[in-house]
Amino acid sequence: MSVLVYVEHAEGKFRKSAFEVVSYAKAIADQLSTGLTAVVIGNGDKAELEKLGTYGASTVLFTGNTQLSSFVNQAYASLLAEAAAKADAAIVVMTNSFSGKGLAPRLAARLGAGLVAGAVALPETGDRKFTVKRSAFSGKAFSFVTLLSDKKVITLNPNAYPATENAVTPAIEEFSPAVKESDLGTLVKEIIRASGKVSLPEAELVVSAGRGLKGPENWGMIEDLANALGAATACSKPVSDAGWRPHEEHVGQTGIAVSPNLYIAIGISGAIQHLAGVSSSKTIVVINKDPEAPFFKVADYGIVGDAFEIVPKLTEAIKAYKGI
Amino acid sequence: MKILVCMSNVPDTTTKITFTSDHKQFNAAGVQFILNPYDELALARAIELTEGGKGTVTVIHVGEASSDPTIRKALAIGADDAVRIDSPAIDAFFTASQVAAYAKDKGFDLVLTGRESIDHNGAQVPAMIGELLGIPSVSIIKKLVIDGTTGILEREIEGGKEIVHVPLPFIASCAEGVAEPKIPNMRGIMSARTKPLSVVTVTEAPVLTSIEKYETPVPRGAVKMVAADDVAKLVGLLHTEAKVI
Numbered sequence: 001m002s003v004l005v006y007v008e009h010a011e012g013k014f015r016k017s018a019f020e021v022v023s024y025a026k027a028i029a030d031q032l033s034t035g036l037t038a039v040v041i042g043n044g045d046k047a048e049l050e051k052l053g054t055y056g057a058s059t060v061l062f063t064g065n066t067q068l069s070s071f072v073n074q075a076y077a078s079l080l081a082e083a084a085a086k087a088d089a090a091i092v093v094m095t096n097s098f099s100g101k102g103l104a105p106r107l108a109a110r111l112g113a114g115l116v117a118g119a120v121a122l123p124e125t126g127d128r129k130f131t132v133k134r135s136a137f138s139g140k141a142f143s144f145v146t147l148l149s150d151k152k153v154i155t156l157n158p159n160a161y162p163a164t165e166n167a168v169t170p171a172i173e174e175f176s177p178a179v180k181e182s183d184l185g186t187l188v189k190e191i192i193r194a195s196g197k198v199s200l201p202e203a204e205l206v207v208s209a210g211r212g213l214k215g216p217e218n219w220g221m222i223e224d225l226a227n228a229l230g231a232a233t234a235c236s237k238p239v240s241d242a243g244w245r246p247h248e249e250h251v252g253q254t255g256i257a258v259s260p261n262l263y264i265a266i267g268i269s270g271a272i273q274h275l276a277g278v279s280s281s282k283t284i285v286v287i288n289k290d291p292e293a294p295f296f297k298v299a300d301y302g303i304v305g306d307a308f309e310i311v312p313k314l315t316e317a318i319k320a321y322k323g324i
Numbered sequence: 325m326k327i328l329v330c331m332s333n334v335p336d337t338t339t340k341i342t343f344t345s346d347h348k349q350f351n352a353a354g355v356q357f358i359l360n361p362y363d364e365l366a367l368a369r370a371i372e373l374t375e376g377g378k379g380t381v382t383v384i385h386v387g388e389a390s391s392d393p394t395i396r397k398a399l400a401i402g403a404d405d406a407v408r409i410d411s412p413a414i415d416a417f418f419t420a421s422q423v424a425a426y427a428k429d430k431g432f433d434l435v436l437t438g439r440e441s442i443d444h445n446g447a448q449v450p451a452m453i454g455e456l457l458g459i460p461s462v463s464i465i466k467k468l469v470i471d472g473t474t475g476i477l478e479r480e481i482e483g484g485k486e487i488v489h490v491p492l493p494f495i496a497s498c499a500e501g502v503a504e505p506k507i508p509n510m511r512g513i514m515s516a517r518t519k520p521l522s523v524v525t526v527t528e529a530p531v532l533t534s535i536e537k538y539e540t541p542v543p544r545g546a547v548k549m550v551a552a553d554d555v556a557k558l559v560g561l562l563h564t565e566a567k568v569i
Contacts, residue, residue, distance in 0.1 A: 305552030
């Protein structure tokens with residue numbers, strides 16, 4: 001019995017969430033006194049694969065099969081099921097990313113495994129139970145889910161578990177089982193990535209703005225602040241509904257839930273639906289001209305005042321602090 | 325085109341979430357339940373794709389009779405008929421098994437769901453249905469066009485998007501961008517009362533997970549206010565106290 005971790009990459013490079021999920025899976029393997037095997041699809045760069053050893057993967061399986069170079073969840077699920085069998089893995093772990101949300105349920109159904117989606121802590125394994133804490137009710141609560149099946153699949157939320165060095169020299173093995181034609185129905189025609197933008201679900205720092213900005217033409221100062229910090233930009237629902245910003249920036253109950261180290265909310269009143277999506281942020285800063293804005297009640301730091309005056313000054317202060 | 329739309333019945337987005345005193349159950353007392361907002365988007369797109377006699381939309385729900393008003397809402401919005409599998413939705417695999425058992429011999433061209441329910445946020449059921457039916461599944465799409473027998477979808481990824489082509493039949497889970505939610509008109513509300521809502525007995529399926537308990541997040545300490553003309557102080561606090569920059 002071992003633990004298997006599926007590790008995503010973007011164009012051959014691992015992101016921070018990749019090292020987080022390997023660290024998390026390593027900690028589970030340690031809890032169960034067993035080994036950790038990592039699986040990487042579509043990336044054969046040895047130097048990059050060796051980085052997974054730094055976080056505790058003792059074996060790294062990779063496939064360079066070009067049929068799998070873009071994400072096809074049926075084929076990926078088949079490959080992971082075979083890798084799990086090869087590694088005799090009872091537990092498969094991956095990131096609760098956009099692709100993970102498509103892949104993990106498919107794999108779990110294939111394996112007859114229970115799935116915990118969006119884990120935020122290590123399993124509790126006492127009492128012959130295997131229980132995992134996860135985020136629920138769009139961040140308004142946590143649920144503790146017991147997996148009743150022998151095989152288990154867990155997806156880990158980004159920013160929920162720190163990347164932890166645990167260096168081993170990994171055995172790197174190519175693993176390329178034949179791909180079934182019937183698994184290749186989905187065809188990725190094009191991948192479009194906004195260059196230089198920080199990905200919101202994984203961002204450590206987020207600058208978010210709401211209707212208080214009065215119009216889309218005023219977002220320049222939000223982007224300036226985000227650039228100075230190296231932060232992702234986000235917005236409230238009314239802003240994306242009005243078409244001021246794209247839907248993928250909408251943070252809240254019906255948008256993206258984020259848990260960055262720092263969430264700066266500018267001109268957002270703090271409706272319960274918005275708070276749901278940001279409540280697990282480590283530190284929250286609220287800038288609002290209305291001292292009665294409900295957001296102040298759940299903030300760590302607050303400034304009452306005009307965003308149009310404060311935000312440019314804050315950007316300058318950040319630049320001064322960083323020496324840029 | 326025959327479309328099946330999966331829907332769940334969830335607490336209204338303004339609900340303050342509380343639990344029973346043993347922390348084992350969601351406290352539904354006084355809570356307004358609604359059609360899951362993401363499922364509304366799936367339903368709206370399904371109606372757009374079948375408008376003008378181009379097909380039918382069936383909604384399916386796994387739940388008890390207490391969900392019927394929400395199912396009627398989906399019929400009022402424009403679904404042609406509805407199916408309720410008469411059982412609590414015990415867990416994701418159980419729920420997916422019910423939908424798959426119903427759908428497998430009905431010849432649906434397309435199955436749509438919301439990206440996740442806003443109560444459990446598992447986002448598990450859609451891809452599980454895909455696996456159980458042996459059809460492609462695409463999770464979290466922002467656009468859906470049908471061109472002949474091919475679906476042309478836009479799927480969200482970290483920091484961007486993918487354009488994906490998928491042959492019918494397939495299942496996709498819908499996020500914002502797929503469609504605007506539709507508000508039922510008076511004619512829809514009247515006709516919803518007489519549209520067919522069939523109640524189907526549950527199919528046996530394994531239960532793979534159970535919820536031990538719930539917790540609510542620990543409240544934060546009191547907010548620390550900084551003067552509007554002293555933003556440098558905020559930067560200092562973020563560095564030395566919060567240690568986030």
